[in-house]
Amino acid sequence: MDMSRVAEQGLVLLGCGKMGSAMLAGWLDHGLPASSVWVIDPYPSDWVKSQGVNVNTALPETPAVVLVAVKPQMMGEALPAIQALGGGGSLFISVAAGTSLATFEGVLGQATPIVRAMPNTPAAIRQGITALVGNDNTSDAQIELAENLLSAIGETVRLDDEAQMDAVTGVSGSGPAYVFHLIEALAQAGESHGLPHDLAMKLAKSTVAGAGALAIAADEDPSQLRVNVTSPNGTTQAALEVLMHEEEGFPDLLRRAVKAATERSKELSRE
Known part of the structure; x- marks a missing residue:
């Protein structure tokens, strides 16, 4: 530089x-x-x-x-x-x-x-x-x-355009908190199925960090990486049927979360 x-x-x-x-x-x-x-x-x-x-x-x-x-x-x-x-x-x-x-x-x-x-x-x-x-x-x-x-x-x-800044705030500005909450919730889910707290947390942190690093390093886009790890009728598919649910899954949840952050960013810039 x-x-x-x-x-x-x-x-x-x-x-x-x-x-x-x-x-x-x-x-x-x-x-x-x-x-x-x-x-x-x-x-x-x-x-x-x-x-x-x-x-x-x-x-x-x-x-x-x-x-x-x-x-x-x-x-x-x-x-x-x-x-x-x-x-x-x-x-x-x-x-x-x-x-x-x-x-x-x-x-x-x-x-x-x-x-x-x-x-x-x-x-x-x-x-x-x-x-x-x-x-x-x-x-x-x-x-x-x-x-x-x-x-x-x-x-x-x-x-x-500066008008894009509110949506950027909703995706990458506030986004780390969404990922921290994902780690927290993933670890809690592991605990509820019998894993000790520290082990569940270590697995959740490393899984999210490793998947993020792979998403950046890989030539394929994330949707292809998801397909690559989803065997037909396997464990990952069972989980994704819940997460990709049209009304209650990640797509709708994150759309609403990013919308809320974007709207709040617009309000704050007017105050």
Whole structure:
């Protein structure tokens, strides 16, 4: 990842909780000098303080990038600190959920290049996937720079339109929780058939993790992988007849779950 311009001009990280720290760790590992990073956070962790980055000090005049990683609720009080950097040569990247490009433009000025991104929690172990979209002022080179920075925490995908962000929130943003609940429910089902709690949980975790890894590594798509492991009249088929049930199975359940998350995302962005 080409960090030379960012290293020269500096990167400002507004908010350095779990997500900010995961990104910072990735950038430092990719060779971004600690002295080129400014962190603004009211409660920086001991880890952040020990990295050699500039913490809560005066900001450079025109940093290459300002990355906004505060929780949406804290956005109001955090933005004035960076307002002065808007409208100029600094690229803003926001990973704050539910905060639209228009909201940022209102605070930073219409001329500011802004990329809105939606990562997810596996970013903490650099297994995230981040969807991103730029406003009208972002160049292709700036979107590429944003992709480069966000690739420190996993995969990236570009959206055609900001309107897709609510559905992305429903699928990958909130999605890890659906998978955690699947693991939880699968383990409980194993326990109800006589497996000890720890064994059932270990089997459930490794099964979901392994199947996910296989889905990414395999050339076939997941529906073909499912067919491959389903022998006629076998145990898997018996289970899938329950899970693939039209009215009560996974397809309908997940459609409703993703719809609920997508609708809530739309509501939050209007509040």
